[in-house]
Amino acid sequence: MYRNYFRVKGLNRLSSILTRFTILLMVATLACVAIDILPLLGAMIQVFVVLGYLVITFCTFFLILLNENFREKFKELGKFSNWSEYANDLAIKMKNIPFILFSICIVLCIVCIINYIINKNYDRKTHLIVVPCVMTSLATVFTIIHMILINVFSY
Amino acid sequence: MIKICTSNLNDEVLVYYKDAPLKFKKENGDFVAEVDYSTEIELTFVYMHEFRSKLWFLYMLFFYIISVFGLFAKLYEKSCIQLNTKVVLKPNSSNEVYNFRIHKPKNASSEIAVLFSNDDHSKNIFYDGDTNFFVEDPVAKKRKKLYNLFAALSWIAIIISVVVIVIVTLI
Numbered sequence: 001m002y003r004n005y006f007r008v009k010g011l012n013r014l015s016s017i018l019t020r021f022t023i024l025l026m027v028a029t030l031a032c033v034a035i036d037i038l039p040l041l042g043a044m045i046q047v048f049v050v051l052g053y054l055v056i057t058f059c060t061f062f063l064i065l066l067n068e069n070f071r072e073k074f075k076e077l078g079k080f081s082n083w084s085e086y087a088n089d090l091a092i093k094m095k096n097i098p099f100i101l102f103s104i105c106i107v108l109c110i111v112c113i114i115n116y117i118i119n120k121n122y123d124r125k126t127h128l129i130v131v132p133c134v135m136t137s138l139a140t141v142f143t144i145i146h147m148i149l150i151n152v153f154s155y
Numbered sequence: 156m157i158k159i160c161t162s163n164l165n166d167e168v169l170v171y172y173k174d175a176p177l178k179f180k181k182e183n184g185d186f187v188a189e190v191d192y193s194t195e196i197e198l199t200f201v202y203m204h205e206f207r208s209k210l211w212f213l214y215m216l217f218f219y220i221i222s223v224f225g226l227f228a229k230l231y232e233k234s235c236i237q238l239n240t241k242v243v244l245k246p247n248s249s250n251e252v253y254n255f256r257i258h259k260p261k262n263a264s265s266e267i268a269v270l271f272s273n274d275d276h277s278k279n280i281f282y283d284g285d286t287n288f289f290v291e292d293p294v295a296k297k298r299k300k301l302y303n304l305f306a307a308l309s310w311i312a313i314i315i316s317v318v319v320i321v322i323v324t325l326i
Contacts, residue, residue, distance in 0.1 A: 005169055005201055006208040008176060013205070013218055013228060020227040 018145060025138055156189045157196060157244070158252040168238065168257050171199040192249035200257070200269050202238040204295035205231060206302065215302055224313060225306060235295035236263050240286040242271065245279040253280070263291035 159170070159177065164186035170177045172190050177198075179186035190196055208214055222228035244253055255271045268288050271280045 004174075004176065005203065006205070006214070008169060009167075009205055010214065010218075014221075016229050017218070017222045017227050020222075024227075 156249065157192055157246050159188045159190060159198070160185050160252060160254045161256060162186070162254075163256060167232070168200055168202040168259065171201060172196065192246065194245060196244040196246065198242045198244065200238060200240050200242065202236070202259070202289070204235050204237065204292055204299070206235075206295045206298035207237065207292065211298055215305075219306070219309075224309060231299065231302065234260075234262050235292045235299055236260075236289040237292040237295070238268050238286075238289050240269060240288075241283045242269060242287075243281040244271075245281070247279065260289055263289055 161179070162185050164179055170179075170188070172188075177188040177190070179188045181187075205211070205214065218228055219225050242255075246253075253271055255269060257269055258266055259268070260266060265288055269282070
């Protein structure tokens with residue numbers, strides 16, 4: 001019985017690590033796509049893209065750092081109790097993030113490919129296309145492993 | 156089918172029925188598990204620190220490495236406590252619903268850990284009064300200290316290695 005207990009705990013830990021890896025990969029992918037696309041956009045849109053990217057990066061690190069100990073500390077502060085409950089909900093929802101990322105991965109891949117087809121004359125951009133594609137593929141593999149862990153084995 | 160429900164499912168505490176963990180599904184905001192009707196349903200509530208396993212060092216080392224020196228892993232529980240208690244339900248009919256709550260304190264406590272809140276079923280619920288609370292786990296506590304020491308030493312080693320590599324590269 002206890003062996004089974006630690007197997008469940010181990011799988012939960014593994015899937016949480018995969019989630020964090022996937023999120024980080026996606027942020028890196030977004031950065032590459034943004035760098036690749038930025039020169040083609042107008043000045044105002046460039047600002048929005050950079051701001052959007054900063055928000056996503058902040059949220060990512062917020063999610064990566066989000067764990068029981070952080071939540072406990074916020075609970076101790078008392079006045080942040082509502083925030084803590086919100087963070088708790090987010091942590092539960094975090095289990096679904098790879099499913100959302102899976103869709104984003106596909107969209108990003110399409111964006112990369114279209115961008116490559118349009119700008120294939122620019123040699124400078126070629127390597128920037130490869131990086132997001134490789135990272136998106138990695139994120140997709142992690143997502144699939146995560147989905148298997150959650151749906152087949154996990155508690 | 157007998158329904159076992161809770162509103163605060165703590166995924167660290169596993170509920171066992173017939174030596175297999177119960178699978179809870181979310182229904183209308185509550186977590187619900189179904190078990191086959193029988194005159195006596197024995198549920199075991201288990202919580203142990205992850206360092207309590209036999210192969211704890213390999214377990215820790217494996218996750219420490221794949222999570223890039225613990226950066227991407229959630230932290231291990233600070234409190235080294237354990238719970239292993241049994242609750243026996245004796246339903247009268249096959250469509251009864253039982254609600255329970257798990258109270259997990261930060262440290263070992265004499266507060267009741269598992270409590271079923273159905274007033275109408277109260278006569279059909281039997282607790283093991285001697286084990287229904289979280290107790291301190293000295294073995295896990297000792298191992299946690301070893302892990303902290305290991306993590307601290309490895310991080311010191313990593314920082315020294317990085318500094319050395321940077322200096323060598325610059326020279």
